[in-house]
Amino acid sequence: MIVIIGLGTGGLYAARWASRINRKEEITIIERRSYETYSPCSIPLVIEGEIDVKEIIHPFPRTPRIHLLLEHEAVEILTEEKVVRYRKVGEKEIKEIHYDKLIFAAGANPAIPPIKGINKKGVFTVRTVEDAIAINEWIKKSKKSVVIGAGAIGMEMAYALRKRGLDVTVIEMLSHPFPKNLDEDMAKIVEDMLCKMGVVCHYNSKVEEILGEEKVEGVVFNGQKIPADMVILSAGVRPNTSLLKDKVEMDERGFIKVNERMETSNPDIYAVGDCALTPYGVIQLATIAAREGIVAGINAAGGKAIYTPPTGAFVSAMGNFEVACVGGRGEISGRGHSTVTPYSKRDVYVKIFTDREGNIKGAQAVGYQASKKIDIISALMRGGGKIWDIAFMEHAYCPATSHLYDVINIAANNAMRRLKIEEYKV
Numbered sequence: 001m002i003v004i005i006g007l008g009t010g011g012l013y014a015a016r017w018a019s020r021i022n023r024k025e026e027i028t029i030i031e032r033r034s035y036e037t038y039s040p041c042s043i044p045l046v047i048e049g050e051i052d053v054k055e056i057i058h059p060f061p062r063t064p065r066i067h068l069l070l071e072h073e074a075v076e077i078l079t080e081e082k083v084v085r086y087r088k089v090g091e092k093e094i095k096e097i098h099y100d101k102l103i104f105a106a107g108a109n110p111a112i113p114p115i116k117g118i119n120k121k122g123v124f125t126v127r128t129v130e131d132a133i134a135i136n137e138w139i140k141k142s143k144k145s146v147v148i149g150a151g152a153i154g155m156e157m158a159y160a161l162r163k164r165g166l167d168v169t170v171i172e173m174l175s176h177p178f179p180k181n182l183d184e185d186m187a188k189i190v191e192d193m194l195c196k197m198g199v200v201c202h203y204n205s206k207v208e209e210i211l212g213e214e215k216v217e218g219v220v221f222n223g224q225k226i227p228a229d230m231v232i233l234s235a236g237v238r239p240n241t242s243l244l245k246d247k248v249e250m251d252e253r254g255f256i257k258v259n260e261r262m263e264t265s266n267p268d269i270y271a272v273g274d275c276a277l278t279p280y281g282v283i284q285l286a287t288i289a290a291r292e293g294i295v296a297g298i299n300a301a302g303g304k305a306i307y308t309p310p311t312g313a314f315v316s317a318m319g320n321f322e323v324a325c326v327g328g329r330g331e332i333s334g335r336g337h338s339t340v341t342p343y344s345k346r347d348v349y350v351k352i353f354t355d356r357e358g359n360i361k362g363a364q365a366v367g368y369q370a371s372k373k374i375d376i377i378s379a380l381m382r383g384g385g386k387i388w389d390i391a392f393m394e395h396a397y398c399p400a401t402s403h404l405y406d407v408i409n410i411a412a413n414n415a416m417r418r419l420k421i422e423e424y425k426v
Contacts, residue, residue: 150172151179168199177190
């Protein structure tokens with residue numbers, strides 16, 4: 001018996017692959033929600049009005065061997081007995097289920113910063129379908145909003161709220177938007193786009209208090225008061241790992257340490273998704289959770305799988321404007337800029353990083369279809385590609401759709417100028 005706690009992306013893919021590897025294995029999934037799988041990354045699209053909230057909920061494929069316990073919660077894990085104690089949400093009766101292998105995919109919860117007045121009505125996190133519904137309802141009676149945090153969700157929500165006609169102010173503690181993803185020169189392009197939309201951004205700033213009696217009436221930051229009737233919290237997440245505290249090895253933040261097989265310090269327990277710390281770090285992306293779930297599912301079912309180094313390819317979209325990145329920084333960088341076609345002003349900027357041996361270390365891109373450029377670089381990084389593989393890369397070319405010399409060729413060529421190359425293999 002394989003027991004999976006949590007039906008997010010990691011739990012979903014773990015179940016799928018475990019059932020493929022061992023078609024006789026019984027699998028039980030314990031999930032607190034009343035609905036099956038959903039896409040939390042789609043919530044800003046719901047708020048923007050691009051899609052209905054029902055469209056982000058997806059059915060889970062049933063099989064006779066996969067038992068899904070919705071509206072149930074695990075309350076205790078007895079590792080020596082290999083038992084999970086659980087109950088129906090809201091009820092007291094405790095039931096038990098024995099496992100041979102346990103896959104922990106409980107994810108993370110929104111981080112709530114210690115701000116005075118944070119519990120007032122009109123303050124929202126952006127994590128669940130219920131959050132999306134509540135925000136949508138509150139918008140109907142709102143005019144001025146504040147977004148705390150300028151990461152992906154914060155920026156996407158700022159864009160969505162502005163599209164809905166609200167005044168939007170973004171307050172970020174660090175020096176620029178997407179601080180974990182972009183350098184300041186690339187972030188400046190994002191700032192300019194938001195400014196043209198009418199989004200007001202304050203960086204190097206800290207929210208000190210949320211004003212109002214029972215509901216939000218304003219915000220104080222850096223000693224300055226501004227009116228607001230709703231606040232969006234986008235201050236990161238914290239791992240939901242209390243059930244395994246002192247039972248498997250964790251770091252000081254509460255992330256569960258796993259090896260390349262997604263095994264914890266207890267070989268019968270795997271951890272995946274937003275709560276897992278792999279040998280390559282914590283990367284809280286749905287694509288990463290899926291890969292981790294696949295590895296855990298295969299191994300728990302008796303197969304063999306290794307989690308290989310991720311590139312961490314990332315994208316955040318605000319309408320047709322995208323912010324994308326992959327990997328990290330390097331000693332050398334090169335930047336390129338182009339419009340998509342001679343008939344369009346849809347700009348895209350790319351910055352590529354390399355070391356002095358020409359190994360691609362990472363890239364950043366902002367603008368129209370930025371993610372397409374990052375996908376190419378991500379694939380090359382996975383294959384051990386060099387900077388000249390990008391500089392001399394062949395693209396499908398037609399004047400109506402593309403440039404003969406693409407923006408990633410330009411960026412890579414600019415980086416290569418700082419390398420000592422004895423012979424060019426073009």
